[in-house]
Amino acid sequence: MNEIKIFCPATIANLSCGFDVLGLCLQTAGDEMIIRKSQIKGVRITKIVGADLPFETERNVAGVAALAMLETIETEFGFEIEIYKHIKAGSGIGSSAASASGAVFGINELLGRPFTRKELVLFAMQGEKLASGNAHADNVAPALLGGFTLVRSSNPLDIIRIESPSELYATVVHPQIELKTSDARSVLKQTVSLKSAITQWGNVGALVAGLYTQDYDLIGRSLHDEIVEPLRSVLIPGFDLIKKTALENGALGSGISGSGPSIFALSKGKETADKIAKAMSAVYDQMKLPYEIHVSSINPEGMKILPNPAKIEAC
Structure with a gap:
């Protein structure tokens, strides 16, 4: 070859x-x-x-x-x-x-x-x-x-x-702004409180457990960020509203994809993922902000x- x-x-x-x-x-x-x-x-x-x-x-x-x-x-x-x-x-x-x-x-x-x-x-x-x-x-x-x-x-x-659990889907919306990883890292703190760290450790462990046991509710409860999201979300237009909209439309959880500005939501089933995509789109349409949106199953390969x-x- x-x-x-x-x-x-x-x-x-x-x-x-x-x-x-x-x-x-x-x-x-x-x-x-x-x-x-x-x-x-x-x-x-x-x-x-x-x-x-x-x-x-x-x-x-x-x-x-x-x-x-x-x-x-x-x-x-x-x-x-x-x-x-x-x-x-x-x-x-x-x-x-x-x-x-x-x-x-x-x-x-x-x-x-x-x-x-x-x-x-x-x-x-x-x-x-x-x-x-x-x-x-x-x-x-x-x-x-x-x-x-x-x-x-x-x-x-x-x-x-x-x-991945078989019915898990991701919806990702990318507002058409560029946010360099190096810039997104620059807003992070080098130290965190013990209380925040303990909460974060619990969520990481629970998320992994939820994936292994295919417990969708546990996956959803674990998709919470005490440390990074509060600092980076201010760099993303409409983040709070997009996340709220995703959760109201059936998302298990939602957050910043990588360093942003894309926002992801995980859901059980494609029908819910498509519904979330439509709702996310409506938010950015109302804001007149160009975006791309993806609905995807988890790639096992x-x-x-x-x-x-x-x-x-x-x-």
């Missing part, structure tokens, strides 16, 4: 109570990439459609992740990467993670899979470090592994994959190979 076309899924990180440790993989939203072997060693970004991103390998998250991987293995050839962006940068649903994870996943496939998907997470994290200044795994882990992921430790890396690596039409 000399060329591969892949789907690079969007993700929701943090999930309210799990800052930097919890994430889930979406089924319906994501980028596409084509990666091919080249006689010229190294990594080159040859095409980017749908976003104004750097072509220089060392300045592109896909390039940086790929280089980190190739530093650990000898190859007789290089790689060319085409990126077709459908996830907007700064959207809060893992745009940089999709690119970084897609690059290492695709190259790994072309090399005959010398690394496991969990091992690829370490390389993809280097792309995240370029994007946000912090090598976090809460987006790249679910993008590569699918389902829900819990990052127990980043050093050494220890990731637990969790199957993560990155996947697409058929026919021919040219992809422009976004």
Whole structure:
């Protein structure tokens, strides 16, 4: 195999109570990439459609992740990467993670899979470090592994994959403003009160328990953020009203997707997820604020190979 076309899924990180440790993989939203072997060693970004991103390998998250991987293995050839962006940068649903994870996943496939998907997470994290200044795994882990992921430790890396309850759906609304992860991190405090920390620990544990036992009510009760949401929500237009609207229309819980500005809601069943999407849309329509909205089941597979690596039409 000399060329591969892949789907690079969007993700929701943090999930309210799990800052930097919890994430889930979406089924319906994501980028596409084509990666091919080249006689010229190294990594080159040859095409980017749908976003104004750097072509220089060392300045592109896909390039940086790929280089980190190739530093650990000898190859007789290089790689060319085409990126077709459908996830907007700064959207809060893992745009940089999709690119970084897609690059290492695709190259790994072309090399005959010398690394496991969990091992690829370490390389993809280097792309995240370029994007946000912090090598976090809460987006790249679910993008590569699918389902829900819990990052127990980043050093050494220890990731637990969790199957999603079968009827769980996500609704995500992205107001059309860009909120850089680095900017969203700058508003956070470096210390938290013991009371808030205890509440947060309880919710993280309960959320994981709810996922394992498929207890939707427990999942909903656990989607509460004592620490990050109060600081970041002021950066997102209409956040409080969107969250209130989601809950009134049947959401189990709602919060900031990643670093924002996207807002997510989890629900039981697609019918409720669609109802929430309609209600969220009405809020931003009333505010006359452009937005994108996604309704998705939880992607159990993560990155996947697409058929026919021919040219992809422009976004």
